[in-house]
Amino acid sequence: MDIRTLCLGILTLRDATGYEIKKVFEDELSHFYEASFGSIYPALNRMTDDGWIIGKAEAQDGRPDKKVYSITSAGRMAFMDALDKKPRKDRIRSEFLAMMMFSDLMTPSRIAHLIDERLKGLATKIAELEDCPDDRGNGEVSRFLRGFGHAMYVAEQNYLEENRHLVEAQALMAHAAAD
Amino acid sequence: MDIRTLCLGILTLRDATGYEIKKVFEDELSHFYEASFGSIYPALNRMTDDGWIIGKAEAQDGRPDKKVYSITSAGRMAFMDALDKKPRKDRIRSEFLAMMMFSDLMTPSRIAHLIDERLKGLATKIAELEDCPDDRGNGEVSRFLRGFGHAMYVAEQNYLEENRHLVEAQALMAHAAAD
């Protein structure tokens, strides 16, 4: 499931412009997927060539034309095929954790700072998810997805608070040994 | 922190061949990073050109030469610089969750199957982490990293068990509506 296919999926939910699709990525998928304009617009053009979607240009006053895309029946079939394949395993890349691996090369204060920043970011995301009042999107499912993100962030928060001493102690020892 | 830099980091911990570095990725980093031979070997060659590491060829009987790499002081400095930069945000790409977003396009049994498979995979990973008897790697830190993976997998497991009904109910309704 590359970005192209995901854009197609979003168009099964509602018609949208490239700009709006980007917002769906930010608002509803940001916890487990992301995409830039540089990948969305070419994806849309290519799928138009493939006959999977069609875009209607809408003139606007002052702004450039808006292209509202709709999925075609061929596109719907293509997306159904994608849903039949088994999902490949998650790809995760956490620089934060990679850096933690080398905590004995950092000063204790540097490590503490990295963890504090991480916790700050987590707190922000958790607050965002909790303050989200309206369940837009398709109700139950988007609650499920938001809840998923929330559960992961909270679990990480708890783990870091309870176990940061493991890396911080290591750094202290390495630091003391260097003296 | 690209794969190249991470390989460099691993060489601050111990001398290693490309093959052994791959194993470090699999054994210690698999929860939050991965790399293929096709990225590791070129990384090693390029860092050799840069003077960050040096490889000593060791002849072996029957097998091709083994190249054991060590980090140079220039390489160590380069890695320290990388550790000073602030980590960029995690990149996550979960096809499983992306598919869940479209649960109303799948049959209830398909969704149940996807979730069951996901839970099976989680159980396997959790068991692996719990059955890991020896704390190899640098003690505290690798316990921290393993514990992190464990905490995340368990949190996901709990969330899925408690909330799968949200997506499964949605699929049932969509399915009933289609009749």
Add this chain to the structure above:
DNA sequence: AGAGTCATGTAACGCGTTACATGATTGT
């Protein structure tokens, strides 16, 4: 007999990011 481990590498290719280019409107 076949799978798995040890061992290194290259080539093609695709995917996606980043930066650039443009520009009006609206809110602070």
Add this chain to the structure above:
DNA sequence: ACAATCATGTAACGCGTTACATGACTCT
């Protein structure tokens, strides 16, 4: 004044995967 929002796109580039190529040894 300045940032943000709306709106679309291209070009260059890098990163990394996948598949291919080679080959012996060991365990089941």
